[in-house]
Amino acid sequence: MxxxxxxxxxxxxxxxxxxxxxxxxxxxxxxxxxxxxxxxxxxxxxxxxxxxxxxxxxxxxxxxxxxxxxxxxxxxxxxxxxxxxxxxxxxxxxxxxxxxxxSGARFDASDLAADAILIDSLAETLAAIHALPRSVAQQGGLVERTARDQRLLVTRVVDRAQASRYLPETVHARWTEVLEAAELWDFEPLMVHGTLSADSLLIEDDRVSGVLDWSGLSIGDPASDVAWLWEAGEDVFDAVMGRYAKRSGIGESAALRSRSAFYHELEIAKWLLHGVDTHDAQVIDDAVGMLDRLVDRLSLLAEPVPSRNPIGEAAAMELLGQTPEVADRLSETAAFEALDEDRMFGFDTDFIEPLPEExxxxxxxxxxxxxxxxGSASDTADAQLTEPIDDLLTEPISDDDLPRDSRR
Missing domain, CATH: 3.30.200.20 (Phosphorylase Kinase; domain 1)
Structure with a gap:
């Protein structure tokens, strides 16, 4: 060492x-x-x-x-x-x-309580990021994504999960219903952190003192920045978003709430696709087990979209908390182009080939x-830390991929 x-x-x-x-x-x-x-x-x-x-x-x-x-x-x-x-x-x-x-302390989202002092600072942090002028992205050469772009991206994730043949029909129907609910996708894109989670926040004196990992900074869906709050439970989510609504001046939004919960559910699909792409039977089995439990939860609900909580209070957060973080490797050419379609979920693993451990x-x-x-870098670090792989290309998204609006 x-x-x-x-x-x-x-x-x-x-x-x-x-x-x-x-x-x-x-x-x-x-x-x-x-x-x-x-x-x-x-x-x-x-x-x-x-x-x-x-x-x-x-x-x-x-x-x-x-x-x-x-x-x-x-x-x-x-x-x-x-x-x-x-x-x-x-x-x-x-x-x-x-x-x-x-410097700063870390915290686990599952340890948050609705009456914690930190709640107000979390709301302030979210509101401040989303209030940044769009010129930050425009002048910085960052991704600018419309509401339609966002809808296309999540549609693609659901379609790939369905194509794997591991996605239960009940879950697929639920996610398709969300995608077809046009009212959920009528939102104003804002500046977003893009990869916000408890891991990216530093705490001092019960306040957010620093924010790390700005790899997802872009113009996009503000719901993507609050999806991680579901890990703490519905009461914490409501507490943060109530304060966020007052600070941002945009009021509470049922559509934003539903999209954020939907994004959180899609973490299971990401884990499934990671297992499929890497041919890891253990990961696939793990994801299938979580999907089966999700089916059990959904079978107890009969709420139409948008739903306050797609899989039921703390049980939803417990289920999603079991989803391991995907730590895969992206191709060299994906360094910036892939961010256009992957920042919402951190970094998608759709077209990633695993590299050997180094x-x-x-x-x-x-x-x-x-x-x-x-000495110089070459003198002091002669180790080969990564190994380049061939360029991997994603297929373009066409307008036909966009789900038709529900007429129900």
Whole structure:
């Protein structure tokens, strides 16, 4: 670990010219997708990270694009901190990226209570993001998605799940009914974070102090930013959205509520498609089991669309909480084009081929001996962290894919 940490420190000095580091430590919050270390400077702390998978590299690129789009003026409108990109350098076949480090505690959505002090700050955070001017996306070269575009994208997810032959007819009928309800898809696109979840929020003194992972920043459906709240339960969702409605000035929306719950249900479809695409029988069986339980829940309901809670109070959140996070790898060419259709759900796994597991940074004794501030990226990170794969193309979406409006 010491060798890896020193290697990352050396990469940071290469990425940020003139960087003076007085201490370095491993980033305890690192996951399997990144190797990361935190450097202490005389003025601040920075974090340097190297992606271990191709999907992580794609997310890192998109996040850098999103952070760059947030100008000083836009950041001044946000009641929380946003990391800043400081520089990057080569690290084997990938790159190391240095950004400002934001401190803060993490929380589990399932631990939220409707009367928690944090609820108001969550509503404030959502309202502030959605109030950002559209020019942030337009001038930053980010995705601009219409309500029709959003409807087409989720239609495609449902169609692919149905084509797998694992989707129960009851669930397919439910999702088709949602897609055909034209009133649900008549909304005004706003600036959205795009990948918001409890994992992307930092907390200090019962307030949101920082927001991470700006890879999904775009113009899109605000419902996509609140779907994760269903993990905490209906009472928490209602508490946050009640305050959000007052802060945003748009009032409570039954359509937004229904779309967000629908997006949350579609996480099961994503997990199923991940198993199908990677030929993983265990994942498929897991997803099929969750779909069977969803059928049981739906059979107890007779509510028309839009529904307040598609699968019934806390049971829905318990079911969706069992869906593992998909950590797949995107193709090199999907780095930005795929974001146009995948940001709503983080990163879709529709056309992803798995890569073999690779070692992270294999910086040996040479990197350790180089120390902080010596050598270049090639000198200190000779490990090959990712392996390029062939370009993967998605089929274009035609107007015929759009479901017809329900006449019921």
């Amino acid at each position: 010491a060798t890896l940490t020193l290697t990352l420190a050396a990469l940071a000095t290469s990425a940020v010219p003139g960087l003076v580091a007085v201490a370095v430590r491993p980033h305890e919050g690192s996951d399997d997708d990144y190797s990361a270390a935190i450097l202490t400077t005389p003025d601040d702390e920075i974090i340097v990270s190297v992606p271990r998978t191709q999907q992580a590299e794609t997310i890192q690129s998109a996040s850098a694009l999103g952070m760059a789009a947030l100008t000083d003026g836009a950041r001044a409108e946000l009641p929380f901190a946003v990391p800043r990109s400081l520089g990057m350098t080569r690290a084997g076949d990938t790159r190391a990226v240095a950004t400002t480090f934001l 070692d992270a940074v294999r910086g040996g004794d040479e990197a350790a001996a180089s120390g902080v501030g010596k």
